[in-house]
Amino acid sequence: MKTLHFANVYVKAWGSAGGKLESEGPIKELLDRAFHDAYCGTSSFERAERELIRSAVDSALRKAKLEPNDLDVIIAGDLMNQLSASHYFARDLHRPFIGMYAACATSSLILAQAAILVEKMHQQRVLAFTSSHTATAERQYRFPNEYGIQKKATTTSTASGAGAAIITAEPAQVRITHACIGEIVDWHFCDANDMGRAMVPAAYKTIKQVFADTGTDFSDYDGIYTGDLSALGFSFLCDLFIQDGYDLHNHLNDCGLMLYDRDKQDVFCGGSGCGCSMLYTFTKLMDDLTNGKANKIMVVATGALLSPVAVQQKESIPCIAHAVIYERAGEA
Numbered sequence: 001m002k003t004l005h006f007a008n009v010y011v012k013a014w015g016s017a018g019g020k021l022e023s024e025g026p027i028k029e030l031l032d033r034a035f036h037d038a039y040c041g042t043s044s045f046e047r048a049e050r051e052l053i054r055s056a057v058d059s060a061l062r063k064a065k066l067e068p069n070d071l072d073v074i075i076a077g078d079l080m081n082q083l084s085a086s087h088y089f090a091r092d093l094h095r096p097f098i099g100m101y102a103a104c105a106t107s108s109l110i111l112a113q114a115a116i117l118v119e120k121m122h123q124q125r126v127l128a129f130t131s132s133h134t135a136t137a138e139r140q141y142r143f144p145n146e147y148g149i150q151k152k153a154t155t156t157s158t159a160s161g162a163g164a165a166i167i168t169a170e171p172a173q174v175r176i177t178h179a180c181i182g183e184i185v186d187w188h189f190c191d192a193n194d195m196g197r198a199m200v201p202a203a204y205k206t207i208k209q210v211f212a213d214t215g216t217d218f219s220d221y222d223g224i225y226t227g228d229l230s231a232l233g234f235s236f237l238c239d240l241f242i243q244d245g246y247d248l249h250n251h252l253n254d255c256g257l258m259l260y261d262r263d264k265q266d267v268f269c270g271g272s273g274c275g276c277s278m279l280y281t282f283t284k285l286m287d288d289l290t291n292g293k294a295n296k297i298m299v300v301a302t303g304a305l306l307s308p309v310a311v312q313q314k315e316s317i318p319c320i321a322h323a324v325i326y327e328r329a330g331e332a
Contacts, residue, residue, distance in 0.1 A: 015059025019160030105303030112179035131162035132273030156272035163278035196230025228256035
């Protein structure tokens, strides 16, 4: 699929909620809601993830001065089996719902789909949200944190957080101008404890596709942010582009590396999870756009489409990356 262009798609409002590590890192002043315990005041980690979603959605709706009944469609996804965090939260909103999954690339996928619905299907107000939680993801894909399994240095730490955005055709300060739906790419990486490097080829392919379709390169953006490639994967991606002769202009970064203070916070090789890029986008990046610190950014959320069963059967890890371009539209 070629890169899609949108003429009249805006981000009307957004909300964010983060866990303990996230609320102690670089974005702490930008979070709408911060939780300082893993349970977020609930009785289980799964309910905690739904509380993160509830807080982010509530913030977005309040900022937009909307009620759930004002929404035409909800699009959401998460990392839990059968998208259970999204489904269990959305059941109480009583609005048309679309569930989507692209692992940690879910954030850009749901926002691209929301933009398509607004521009092509004439939906007036679309709510997009996604989330992740370190405790729910770890015990689903690897081992519960409570087991105390020693982790490899290449491991990333799943972000505990949620982000929500209301996408409309009503003029606002931030526009969605383009989206690129990525291909599944598999360079035959097999280590589930090093998913950052596995996702690099997908990010590389999607960014080059956007460049080819739009006639742009790194110099045309204030920042291009991958989702969660880890410190190792991010270096790998930089090397690929440098070998191609690109000048990065210091405009390439990774949300998982920016979400935390890695000198002070123990997150191994960086942050991950579909809440990672969503949370950083709808705190720091939206703040930069609305305050005029940036005019044009690209977020390339990356996802490793593995399952525990496939890993146990010695399968490789197919990966995907979806891109969304945001631009400052001025005062609403």
